[in-house]
Amino acid sequence: MTDLDIAEVARRTGVPPSTLRYYEERGLIASTGRRGLRRQFDPGVLERLGLIALGRSAGFSIAEMTRMFTPLGRPEIDRRVLAARADEIDRTIRELTAVRDSLRHAAECPAPSHLECPTFRRLVRTAAAGASRAAPRPALPRRRRAAEAG
Amino acid sequence: MTDLDIAEVARRTGVPPSTLRYYEERGLIASTGRRGLRRQFDPGVLERLGLIALGRSAGFSIAEMTRMFTPLGRPEIDRRVLAARADEIDRTIRELTAVRDSLRHAAECPAPSHLECPTFRRLVRTAAAGASRAAPRPALPRRRRAAEAG
DNA sequence: GTTTCACTTCAAGCCGACTTGAGGTCAACG
DNA sequence: CGTTGACCTCAAGTCGGCTTGAAGTGAAAC
Structure with missing residues (x-):
């Protein structure tokens, strides 16, 4: 498995773990599972977080982006x-x-x-x-x- | 006296009375006194509120603007x-x-x-x-x- | 096998700029 | 002189996006 630990995602994106958990709770990102307690993420989450950063810069709210992103990770945005x-x-x-x-x-x-x-x-x-x-x-x-x- | 009632200031600037009271409390504007309960303002407050609007647009916080404005109403801004x-x-x-x-x-x-x-x-x-x-x-x-x- | 310690959950707190609500007051109108 | 109603005060609430703190857990290091 090539999944990334939440700490690794935080390290590579600069997004704090607390924020990652918050994003998951809000449905913006999804973890693939746990290793023990710890969330694991598909590497694609890195690009997704980039997309989220772009969206935030563009003034989209979390709620809006949640709506824009289809559940399957492919943002099919209007x-x-x-x-x-x-x-x-x-x-x-x-x-x-x-x-x-x-x-x-x-x-x-x-x-x-x-x-x-x-x-x-x-x-x-x-x-x-x-x-x-x-x-x-x-x-x-x-x-x-x-x-x-x- | 040419002073303006708070309602008049609100009407002419579009700034709600609650906001005017808040601004006064924060020291951004000053009322000249009361007519009964009601705050009276020097007409100069209109221009000052314009200045405040400009400042807010420029991203200055209330606290920053309070610091920038000298007590006497003449913004001697660095x-x-x-x-x-x-x-x-x-x-x-x-x-x-x-x-x-x-x-x-x-x-x-x-x-x-x-x-x-x-x-x-x-x-x-x-x-x-x-x-x-x-x-x-x-x-x-x-x-x-x-x-x-x- | 025990300790370590970064992770976990959940609720609560924070920030800024106001707004809102409850309960009170007073100038003006009739 | 009484009613009216817009103002008043003060405390608390709102909104978004997180962060923080307390208390718990489990994989890995020793």
């Missing part, structure tokens, strides 16, 4: 869903570009206080409008501590 | 902090661009299953590497229900 998410990411990129530009402007603007700068005031008003018009969401992810990967 | 955040957003944009391209590819790739497509496999491996190398963070914000703004 291509329209992917295209729609790509479009959504495009929109986010545009928003972030605007925010970045605001920040750069604020960083470089010579006005003594930012609020005295007409350009910045306009940018702020735009942000406010966007915030109330669309959704009160943080356009950027929470920043976390980096995980030291193996 | 320009290096802004520039650094702009750079960080730039990095996020590049990540998201890669993810978006992966999704588009997956949406258009004719391979019967995505994992049979070499290009996609490569992209997935990249995502996995990125995920373990940097931080296991969702590169995209949680999507929430939109707030119907006034």
Whole structure:
């Protein structure tokens, strides 16, 4: 048997065992069995975890990915869903570009206080409008501590 | 007095009263007083809330913004902090661009299953590497229900 | 055969940014 | 002067994605 121990999977992917157990519990990955207590995984889980990482980066929730992945491990994903998410990411990129530009402007603007700068005031008003018009969401992810990967 | 009632501020900004109270509690905004029970705000709070919206979009936490804003309402923000955040957003944009391209590819790739497509496999491996190398963070914000703004 | 110790389960905790609910108050309207 | 109802406070709840802690187990090393 070429199966991998959970510790080995963790080591090779950088995904902590607790997360692997959590993913299994949520139905995102499946273990092939146990050696004693320890979960064993098919090596294909490595690629699957890569896919999951990609999905997470794309903003899919665990629940969504569970739905997208068929039970048998072959993700037969609706291509329209992917295209729609790509479009959504495009929109986010545009928003972030605007925010970045605001920040750069604020960083470089010579006005003594930012609020005295007409350009910045306009940018702020735009942000406010966007915030109330669309959704009160943080356009950027929470920043976390980096995980030291193996 | 030209002060605005909390309800008026909520109406004009789309920020719910509960959030305004929360912001005040966290020291992000200050009310000028009360009319009876009701908080009154200087009209300047509108611009400040715009600034807060911009900051949130830029990924600053409430705590960070509280630190950035001086007590007197004039955000005297360290320009290096802004520039650094702009750079960080730039990095996020590049990540998201890669993810978006992966999704588009997956949406258009004719391979019967995505994992049979070499290009996609490569992209997935990249995502996995990125995920373990940097931080296991969702590169995209949680999507929430939109707030119907006034 | 005993110890070791990484794994196991299960429930609970954490984080951030708010929201919600219960119970209270007070300006204004009639 | 009484009712109304939007505000108030404070504590607790929500959401997602995990992590953590206590208590248990079993394969492997000695």
